[in-house]
Each structure stands twice: as structure tokens, then as C-alpha cells.
Amino acid sequence: MKTSQAAIDLIKQFESLRLEAYLCPAGFWTIGWGHTADVCEGMRITEGQAEEFLRDDVGQVESGFSSVIRVALTQGQHDALVSLCFNLRGGALRLAKVAPRLVARINSGDDAGAANELLDINRANGVVLPGLTRRREAERALFVAAPSGNPGTAS
Numbered sequence: 001m002k003t004s005q006a007a008i009d010l011i012k013q014f015e016s017l018r019l020e021a022y023l024c025p026a027g028f029w030t031i032g033w034g035h036t037a038d039v040c041e042g043m044r045i046t047e048g049q050a051e052e053f054l055r056d057d058v059g060q061v062e063s064g065f066s067s068v069i070r071v072a073l074t075q076g077q078h079d080a081l082v083s084l085c086f087n088l089r090g091g092a093l094r095l096a097k098v099a100p101r102l103v104a105r106i107n108s109g110d111d112a113g114a115a116n117e118l119l120d121i122n123r124a125n126g127v128v129l130p131g132l133t134r135r136r137e138a139e140r141a142l143f144v145a146a147p148s149g150n151p152g153t154a155s
Contacts, residue, residue, distance in 0.1 A: 003058050007079030010142065011054065011086055014135045020044050025131070026124040028089060036089050061085040064092030070107045077111070080143035084118065087135065115143045 015034035021043040024030040029039040032050030035057055045053070061082050069092070073081070084099075085092045096103050102117035118140045122132040 001062075001073065001075065001078045003062060003082045004075055004079050006076075006142065007082045008054070008058070010079070010083045010138055011058070014083075014087070014131070014138070017047065017050055019047065019050065025129060026089070034086060057086060057091075058082060061091045068092050068095050068103055071109060073106075074145075074147045076142045076145035076147065077106075077114075080118065080139040081106075083135070083139050083142070084121065087132075111144075115140050118143060 012033050015032075017033055018031060021029050021031045021039050021041055024034075024036075028036045029041060029043070030036050031039045031043055031045055032053045035050070035053035037057075064085070065078075065081070069081070081092075081095075085095055088094045088098055090098075099117060099121050102114055102121070105111075105114035105117055118136050119133075120136075122128055122136050124132065
């Protein structure tokens, strides 16, 4: 499954475009829309490079899902998890370490429980961050959204 534009838009909404490297609240050098790989102080990029970084980072998250998620996902679930994993710095492979209960609930088919687990992943260095809380709420809303073509139903 490929990440939809809704997930890309959600990532962009919470990451914001920064063309010069900055230290994020978790203490990592970041550039573009939340890109952290090989970023160093003083680095500058163009908006086109930021878009490339974002697409590459999302692709890396997608490729890691098969080693962590063992069930079929709806588009909304997939998109919400892409946004979450993108934000985790380490992608899907880090998901099992950061949120083992979330992974267990997804893989057991407990969609409602998984949706609620998303809300608990709102800390950086042990501190609850309001921005992460808002992001997890938005990801949860995407996770429980009715699949396309089936209005009125949620997974």
C-alpha cells in the first residue's frame, strides 16, 4: 500500500518546512519537513530537496512495515502509522520498541485499542509535548476514518 496525499499533508502540517537545519524539541538536527538523516548544523536545502527528502523518508517507512505489521491495514490506518513512524526517527523498525502495545493491538486485530494507543505516544525525552499530543490526535482521527467507499464504517 502506498501512502496517500492525506498522510503527506498531515506530515507537512506538523513538521513545517524549514530550509535551514535546526534542533528539534527532541534534540536532533532537522531540515525540510522533519528530515533528520545526515543533517548537520548550518545545512541549507531548497524546497525541491525538502520534497525529495520527504518522499524518500516516507518510502523508507513504508518498506519497514512488513517486518512489524502482520495484518492488512485500511488506507487511513496505513497513513496514520506512516505519519507516526516518520515522526519517531527510526521509522517502522523503531515502532515495536517505542510502542509495543500499539503493534500488538494492530497485529491482533484490536483496531479500537490500537487507535487509543496512538494517544500515549506523545513524549520526547519523557516530557509530554502539546505538539505531539495534537499530532497523535490527528493521526488517531485518520486511523479510525471510514475506508474510502464505505461511509459510516470504521476499522
